[in-house]
Amino acid sequence: MSFLYLVEHDRGRIDETTLGGITGARILAESLGAELHAVVIGAGAASAAGGLDAYGAEQVHLVSHPLLTDYGPDAWGESLFQLAGSVGAGAVIATGTDRGNEVMAQVGARADLAMVANCLEIEPDGDDWLMTRVRWGGSLHERARLSAPVKLVTLAPHSTEAAATGQPAAGTVAEFTPELGESDTVTMVVDRVTVSEGITLATAPVVVSGGRGVGSAEAFDIIEELAGLLGGAVGCSRVVTNNGWKNHKFQVGQTGTVVAPDLYVACGISGAIQHWVGMMNAKNVLAINIDRDAPMVTKADWAVIADLHQVVPAISAEITRRRTLAAESG
């Protein structure tokens, strides 16, 4: 039996999330005695396919068609659905990213089968699968049962670390040409806009984040100053977004951006569960809050129980003072 894993790529480039996903899929396939096949769809597929054997792909399916010029949920979903039928796959797996969930839902809709999103752990139970899956953006887990002739699942992003197998698998390459029509290309990407930003919130090594306690849009100046000094990005809570103090693109949390910096400085943020799931993977958390019992304070590594309007500018001043000293003496 074979399991298919959908390789996500951006015109040929694969990222770390996908390599983690294929690692998770390989571990699952191994535990169930199945062979793992990687599926690479569309333009750039051939360059994305190289090296997948190192992650345990026994076979790589290169899916190509003149109409597969770019990403499109229908074109990708239809292709994957047809391939799964043609190889008689026992399971189709993707990573629970925007695209992964979207394409797998398209497959589920076409196959009229359940699709279980964002699984953390999967174990067999007879012919069924029992899985732990993510709810509430990660603040709650669900035990779910899936009984279906073909199992359709996505794996929660980052739930398995990318790991090459010591011994590369066969990695034979098979070409597959799906039958596609114009109706499958209606939802294809028609254009792109590249926005080049310096440090992005999602990947910044430091995030200095402000909540309701900051009090106004103007008062975010002190948050921005500190973020700038630390070479980091500015974040905020949903209250800040809802009040119009900051644009939503700064929002950290379940319905905002998920961050994992080396240091997260939470200024005047209470630590509601929906905010916490957005930054719980920060390596270090410093909370500045007037309330000693705020969840952000009790869950942080370090906390200062004080008014952020005094403490934050004082931190910036102290960093500047030490840098000036170092520059003078060095």
Added chain:
Amino acid sequence: MRILVCVKRVPAPGAKIVLTPDAQDIDASLLGFAISPHEECAVEEAVRIVEREGGSVTVLTLGPPEAEEQLRAAVAVGATSMVLLPSDIPDWDPVSTSAALVSAIARLEEEQGEPFGLVMFGNESADSGGFQVGIRAARSLGRPMVTGIKGIDAEGDSIAARRETPSGWELYRLPLPAVVGVKEGINLPRYPTLKGRMAARRAPVETMEPVAGSSGQSKVMLMTPPDAGSAVEILGEGPEAVPAIVDIMESLGLV
């Protein structure tokens, strides 16, 4: 444009999620409820499109009878009419949810003699996060759908839709009738006016009985993830803590 928005009522937990003793649900006895945030933005976007272009906004929900509150909240900010599919079953699986919504949409369109130009969903519900109800519904309705949408421009008989990626935007163009899954951040939802709230209180709710189906997916139980435990070190109660803070930043190589 005639727009239909599917919304979900979800509890609004605070710092911690508490489960019912049978671990089947969140203990919501002390919690407030809200429209799931992505859908709240979908309602706002629909109202804005209709304010510009004319038309109507119908909100539809499958949920407990109390979900009427969330429908009225949508009417208070500008939706025109509301439809409730009341059900006491707490957790509909995605396949059945989509089937119930599709049959309601089909009935509404038959009654009104024309399809909705745009059907909107939230990208995923805040609570169960299945990432698929809208896509399944679109497939059953035979309409194109894209998810993750953070920008919509109506352009006559099509819409241009934008999706955010790590490096910028992807653009899609969908002929109407179409379906989109919207993400929070597409707009900043307005607060209801007093007048809006009064109107919402009096507005009629249409109800239709949903028929529960089943799929291969079922919930066994809910679990709260293990707590990392707290070992917070309090560095001080005012600016006197600043040297200690900057020492830490220095030790992390940031100063």
